[in-house]
Amino acid sequence: xxxxxxxxxxxxGIMMTSIILLxxxxxxxxxxxxxxxxxxxxxxxxxxxxxxxxxxxxxxxxLSDEIVGELKKRNVWGILIDDNTHEVIWHTEKLPNNIxxxxxxWDISDLSRGYVEGYPTFTxxxxxxxxxLGYPKDSYWKLIHASWxxxxxANLPKYVFFAxxxxxxxxxxxxxxxxxxxxxxxxxxxxxIKDLSSGEPVHIEEKGVLSELATNxxxxxxxxxxxxxxxxxxxxxxxxxIAGVSxxxxxxxxxIMGYASQLETAQGITEEERKKxxxxxxxxxxxxxxxxxxxxxxxxxxxxxxxxxKQENIVAIIRQVVVDFINMEIDEKFSFKWDTDxxxxxxxxxxxxxxxxxxxxxxxxxxxxxxxxxxxxxxxVYEDNxxxxxxxxxSGIGVSEEQIVKLNKTPHYMVCDNNTTExxxxxxxxxxxxxxxxxxxxxxxxxxxxGGFKTLLIIPKSTCINSK
Amino acid sequence: xxxEYLKNKIIMLVDDEQDLLDMVVxxxxxxxxxxxxxxxSVEQAIVLAESCHPxxxxxxxxxxxxxxxxxxxxxxxxxxxxxxxxxxxxxxDDRFKGFGLGADDYVVKPFSPKELLFRIMAILRRSYKxxxxxxxxxxxxxxxxxxxxxxxxxxIPLTAKEHDILSVLYRNAGRIVTMDVLCEAAWxxxxxxxxxxxxxxxxxxxxxxxxxxxxxISLVTVKRLGYKLIVERT
Numbered sequence: 240x241x242x243x244x245x246x247x248x249x250x251x252g253i254m255m256t257s258i259i260l261l262x263x264x265x266x267x268x269x270x271x272x273x274x275x276x277x278x279x280x281x282x283x284x285x286x287x288x289x290x291x292x293x294x295x296x297x298x299x300x301x302l303s304d305e306i307v308g309e310l311k312k313r314n315v316w317g318i319l320i321d322d323n324t325h326e327v328i329w330h331t332e333k334l335p336n337n338i339x340x341x342x343x344x345w346d347i348s349d350l351s352r353g354y355v356e357g358y359p360t361f362t363x364x365x366x367x368x369x370x371x372l373g374y375p376k377d378s379y380w381k382l383i384h385a386s387w388x389x390x391x392x393a394n395l396p397k398y399v400f401f402a403x404x405x406x407x408x409x410x411x412x413x414x415x416x417x418x419x420x421x422x423x424x425x426x427x428x429x430x431x432i433k434d435l436s437s438g439e440p441v442h443i444e445e446k447g448v449l450s451e452l453a454t455n456x457x458x459x460x461x462x463x464x465x466x467x468x469x470x471x472x473x474x475x476x477x478x479x480x481i482a483g484v485s486x487x488x489x490x491x492x493x494x495i496m497g498y499a500s501q502l503e504t505a506q507g508i509t510e511e512e513r514k515k516x517x518x519x520x521x522x523x524x525x526x527x528x529x530x531x532x533x534x535x536x537x538x539x540x541x542x543x544x545x546x547x548x549k550q551e552n553i554v555a556i557i558r559q560v561v562v563d564f565i566n567m568e569i570d571e572k573f574s575f576k577w578d579t580d581x582x583x584x585x586x587x588x589x590x591x592x593x594x595x596x597x598x599x600x601x602x603x604x605x606x607x608x609x610x611x612x613x614x615x616x617x618x619x620v621y622e623d624n625x626x627x628x629x630x631x632x633x634s635g636i637g638v639s640e641e642q643i644v645k646l647n648k649t650p651h652y653m654v655c656d657n658n659t660t661e662x663x664x665x666x667x668x669x670x671x672x673x674x675x676x677x678x679x680x681x682x683x684x685x686x687x688x689x690g691g692f693k694t695l696l697i698i699p700k701s702t703c704i705n706s707k
Numbered sequence: 708x709x710x711e712y713l714k715n716k717i718i719m720l721v722d723d724e725q726d727l728l729d730m731v732v733x734x735x736x737x738x739x740x741x742x743x744x745x746x747x748s749v750e751q752a753i754v755l756a757e758s759c760h761p762x763x764x765x766x767x768x769x770x771x772x773x774x775x776x777x778x779x780x781x782x783x784x785x786x787x788x789x790x791x792x793x794x795x796x797x798x799x800d801d802r803f804k805g806f807g808l809g810a811d812d813y814v815v816k817p818f819s820p821k822e823l824l825f826r827i828m829a830i831l832r833r834s835y836k837x838x839x840x841x842x843x844x845x846x847x848x849x850x851x852x853x854x855x856x857x858x859x860x861x862x863i864p865l866t867a868k869e870h871d872i873l874s875v876l877y878r879n880a881g882r883i884v885t886m887d888v889l890c891e892a893a894w895x896x897x898x899x900x901x902x903x904x905x906x907x908x909x910x911x912x913x914x915x916x917x918x919x920x921x922x923x924i925s926l927v928t929v930k931r932l933g934y935k936l937i938v939e940r941t
């Protein structure tokens with residue numbers, strides 16, 4: 240399976256992107272939270288401002304109105320501790336009762352770091368003393384012993400980076416292990432599906448996470464195999480039926496042909512009778528080639544004709560076909576012309592000799608059958624890049640443009656699945672097409688420059704064996 | 708063609724259908740054969756073969772009490788004579804089985820009398836050569852046994868290759884034989900092109916058999932296709 244490494248690559252890519260995305264999202268999230276809680280006036284700022292705004296009036300110390308309002312809004316109390324006496328010399332109106340009025344140095348150090356009676360406290364420096372603001376109990380959480388080793392802080396970025404790398408690496412390892420396990424269990428299934436598509440029987444062991452899938456594939460395979468077998472049986476039956484019928488016709492037809500031929504040359508019969516006998520001979524010949532073609536066409540169609548692919552000299556084969564026709568001395572009306580380049584003497588190619596011969600015989604026979612007034616039949620073999628081309632053409636009556644298109648495109652009624660009784664081209668041409676397609680070639684029908692019909696059989700030089 | 712002696716050969720016909728037997732007999736008789744025996748089953752054929760000593764047998768493959776292949780094995784076990792299968796079964800495996808076991812040829816029904824007679828004559832000619840029989844050409848005679856040409860009362864020897872080429876041409880006398888077949892006969896199934904050598908041999912054969920080799924009468928060229936040997940009827 241070529242697609243598995245691709246699959247892994249894509250999965251890993253997706254995973255890496257999602258990890259990076261996750262980290263970025265996290266950082267953005269933390270920054271925004273931090274922002275939210277730190278951008279507003281911090282408690283230390285307010286303490287500082289309050290310390291700056293405290294001043295001595297006739298009635299003692301007082302804060303600016305703005306700060307008073309601010310403190311009230313937040314429900315904050317404040318005290319001023321004298322530098323010398325360590326006593327509270329001023330406090331806000333609302334002051335919890337349990338706040339001490341006298342402080343030792345330890346108390347002060349403690350409250351500047353932490354709490355007074357559970358109230359988080361913040362300090363500011365004034366001219367005469369220390370201003371202490373006490374916030375509501377649940378408003379702040381203070382780190383009392385906040386101190387870190389210097390190296391720790393200095394190396395923190397390195398540690399964070401290292402931790403990140405380790406995390407990503409671990410994630411990757413975990414991912415690869417789990418995925419390879421999944422892929423391992425997928426592999427027989429993908430192989431099974433591949434085999435299914437090529438029509439082979441499949442059996443996958445039904446275990447692991449994907450056992451259900453395996454079961455279904457096994458079932459599908461069985462159904463497919465059953466169907467193919469049924470179809471094959473049907474096709475075999477059909478081909479056998481055709482073979483049987485043509486077999487049964489052979490013996491009686493031999494007798495018709497034999498006696499008619501004798502009559503044709505018999506003495507003591509009138510010219511009229513001789514003509515009739517020769518018509519019988521000719522027509523029985525047609526029946527003979529019809530049953531031969533029918534048999535072969537059905538076998539080729541249902542893949543029952545074993546292909547005998549061998550390296551052969553295509554020029555010699557076609558030359559023999561032409562010579563056989565000339566040797567038959569069919570009729571003076573028909574003449575043959577071998578148009579192959581003299582220098583093209585040996586063209587070895589892998590092919591089924593008998594079938595190819597049959598294809599060319601059929602083409603020549605077609606030219607003879609369709610030209611009652613006679614014609615010249617031109618046969619040639621030539622090379623064209625990667626193909627060998629066999630060309631059979633004649634100087635006969637030819638066919639219309641419309642028929643050429645039809646002959647090239649429309650299937651024969653025997654291989655046509657539409658319900659049609661329209662007369663199509665004969666079995667001869669069907670066999671030609673079947674044989675050439677077995678050789679991975681192409682059949683092209685066209686007008687001949689000699690005025691009649693032209694057929695090109697194009698066979699690739701590198702014919703791979705296409706046998707069943 | 709000087710093959711009249713072949714018409715005296717004893718021919719045994721085996722087929723289960725009387726009508727077909729009658730027809731083949733009439734074809735053979737019309738062509739001049741007169742020692743023809745028929746049988747309708749394997750059993751009859753074996754009995755018949757013992758009494759008539761055939762020189763040639765034509766067998767159907769499907770017989771009521773066995774098949775033609777087995778019959779051929781039994782017949783060949785006693786005496787060696789050529790066998791031709793005549794059958795309605797056109798399948799290729801039969802053809803190969805037949806040749807593999809030593810059948811000489813195979814004719815599929817339906818056949819034309821002309822085709823059947825040609826095949827029979829070809830096999831007989833190949834199997835029974837007349838002692839010292841000379842093939843009559845327009846200007847000379849071929850003595851295949853001694854590999855010589857007799858022209859103007861002069862004996863000209865043939866080389867082995869010339870003999871091979873002439874034999875193939877003679878077996879197909881009156882018909883075109885392709886250059887490919889002649890090359891194969893002389894040099895075997897070789898991928899190399901012997902076209903030019905063949906032309907040289909043909910020229911030398913003509914010098915031996917023709918009075919005017921540049922204007923051949925007996926060994927004619929069919930342009931780019933092959934050659935044809937024309938034998939005079941005696």
